Structure formats: structure tokens, C-alpha cells
Amino acid sequence: MLSWRAVIVLILLAGGGQASNNTEKCKLSVDNTHEKKALALLEPLTNKSFSVNYTDATDTYTYIFRVCDDAGGVKGAGLIQKDKTGKNTLIGSYTDTQAIAGSDWVMLIYKSGEKYDKHCSNEERRALIMMSCNRSAVEAQLSVIREQREKNSDCFYLFELDSSALCPVIPSKISTGSILLIIGFSCLTVYLIGGFLYQRLVVGAKGVEQFPNYAFWSEIGNLSADGCDFVCRSRGSREESPAYRGASTEPLEEPEERDDHLLPM
Structure with missing residues (x-):
């Protein structure tokens, strides 16, 4: 049986593993894959409210913006305008959205x-709302660019928001060999420190005996020399081939000494 603490931990881990999908609250005017991907890039900016004060020739307004959520508590409002009296004007609704994305920017309409x-x-x-990558922007700031209302049609409010959350991930410039070296040195460090502590605290070793596997490492020089001697040095006669020496390898027979002349006649 799992304890109640273990059950709570499992529930938290399960909840933490689920991907956020807050941008799904936005209803796209044209439902296609490209606009869905553009909206997905804005996921880090969800659950946040952005506001800015703006003064024109006649009045001062506060604009409140949220990504795919109710701005200023107004149902369905993605961006609202609030005047000095507290009156809200709906500028745009996230239930009618369009999204266009580039390499490091997203235009949300x-x-x-x-x-x-x-x-x-x-x-x-x-x-x-033009949202762009800015790595130095710790907190995303909303700003008013202009309101275009001097035309008969196609009028708009243009805003800008810079955020580091929209910046593409910079690929690592560390080579595979460097990564392997880092891993190797890390493992060696863990081995030395862990072995030293084990030898000192558990085994009770003193002096050089605290070094992990000291007996093995003390013989590593001799073992290396033996291996080098075995590989690099030949063992046996280095007799040249007859083809190069020009003579037979068999020993020449010496002429038999005759001593008949020493016998008495």
C-alpha cells in the first residue's frame, strides 16, 4: 500500500507532466495548421495580463491585453480600452482570432x-498586436503604436509587445567530443571524490590508501610497460631470409679430418 505522501507526490507529478494548452481558447477565423503553430508559440505568454496607458489629443486611456483570455474580466475580450470613467470598449475578441508567425515574431489579430x-x-x-523576440526584455511590455481610424474601412489599433519568450532556442555550439570529455571528467570527479570518502569514512584508510583502488593504480605503470613490451618488442631469432642473405641457413659440413698418415707403416 502506498502512503498518502506517495499518492500526493504521484498526483503532482502527473499534473506537472501535462502540457498547457491555454491558446486553444482562441478561436481562429481560418482553422489551419500554420495559425495553430503560431498560436502555440504564445503559450508562455498566457495567464498574464499586459496593460499600458496612452494619451491622445482628447483623452487618456488604459489598454488591457491578454493572450487567449478575458482581458479586464470582460467575457471573450482579448483587448479592451478603458477610459477615465471606467467605461470599457471592446477592441478585439479572442473568439475571432488570426495568427501569423515568422522566425522570431508573431502577429496576433x-x-x-x-x-x-x-x-x-x-x-x-x-x-x-505585434509580438517580437527581445532577449533583454525580462518582463514583456505592451506599447501603443498607433490607431488608424482616418480611413473608410480596414481601421485598426496597432500594439507592440517585446518578450524573450518568443526568442528561438540557440543551438548548442559544444561539439560531440567536448560533451564526451565533459561527461568523462564528471564521472572521474565523482569516482575520485566518492571513492575517497568511502575509503576514509567506511574503510578507515589513511594516507595514500584513501585513494580509491590504490593497489590497482599503483601497478598501472608496470602493467602499461608490460603491455608495451609485449606489443612492441619481438621475441625470438631475427634470422634473415635466405633470399636476402644469398646463402643456405643450414650449417656447412666441415671436411672430415683424415689421420691415416699418423698410423705406423
Whole structure:
């Protein structure tokens, strides 16, 4: 039986392993793979609220923006405008979204905002939020670029947001050999430190005997020399082939000495 502590840990691990999908709250105007991938890049910016104060020739406004979530607590609003009296104006809804992505940027377009009263032929407002990579941006900051409402159609609010969360991952420049060397040195360090502590604290060794496997390493020089001697030195006669020496390898027979002349006649 698992203890209640183990059950809690397993539940937390299971929950932590699930991928976040907050961008799925956005409803794409055109449901396609490219726009879904563009939205997925914005996942690190979800569950956050971004706001900025902006003053034009007539009034001061506060713009509140959220990625695929209710901005300012307004249901379905991706970006709202709040005036000094606290009145909210829906600039764009995340239920009508378009997303375009580049190498290090994402353009998020919220449509279906409230209609203009006197401008842009009373068409619906829409917000364009240009989000770009900025590695030095610790906290993403929202800024107002402009409001285009002097046309009869296709008016928009343009915003900019820089964040390091949109920066592509820089590939590692460490070569495979360097990685293997780092792993090797790390393993060697663990072996030496762990062996030293074991010899000292468990075995009770003193002096050089604390070195792990001291007997083996003390003989490593002799073993290396023996191996080199076995591989590099030949053992046996180095007699040249007859083809090179020009003579037979068999010993020449000496002429038989005759001593007949020493016998008495």
C-alpha cells in the first residue's frame, strides 16, 4: 500500500507532466495548421495580463491585453480600452482570432470588436498586436503604436509587445567530443571524490590508501610497460631470409679430418 505522501507526490507529478494548452481558447477565423503553430508559440505568454496607458489629443486611456483570455474580466475580450470613467470598449475578441508567425515574431489579430461610432463607416474595431523576440526584455511590455481610424474601412489599433519568450532556442555550439570529455571528467570527479570518502569514512584508510583502488593504480605503470613490451618488442631469432642473405641457413659440413698418415707403416 502506498502512503498518502506517495499518492500526493504521484498526483503532482502527473499534473506537472501535462502540457498547457491555454491558446486553444482562441478561436481562429481560418482553422489551419500554420495559425495553430503560431498560436502555440504564445503559450508562455498566457495567464498574464499586459496593460499600458496612452494619451491622445482628447483623452487618456488604459489598454488591457491578454493572450487567449478575458482581458479586464470582460467575457471573450482579448483587448479592451478603458477610459477615465471606467467605461470599457471592446477592441478585439479572442473568439475571432488570426495568427501569423515568422522566425522570431508573431502577429496576433483580434477581430469582432465594438463598432466605431463616427469613424471607419461604423465597422467593427480590431487589434493588431505585434509580438517580437527581445532577449533583454525580462518582463514583456505592451506599447501603443498607433490607431488608424482616418480611413473608410480596414481601421485598426496597432500594439507592440517585446518578450524573450518568443526568442528561438540557440543551438548548442559544444561539439560531440567536448560533451564526451565533459561527461568523462564528471564521472572521474565523482569516482575520485566518492571513492575517497568511502575509503576514509567506511574503510578507515589513511594516507595514500584513501585513494580509491590504490593497489590497482599503483601497478598501472608496470602493467602499461608490460603491455608495451609485449606489443612492441619481438621475441625470438631475427634470422634473415635466405633470399636476402644469398646463402643456405643450414650449417656447412666441415671436411672430415683424415689421420691415416699418423698410423705406423
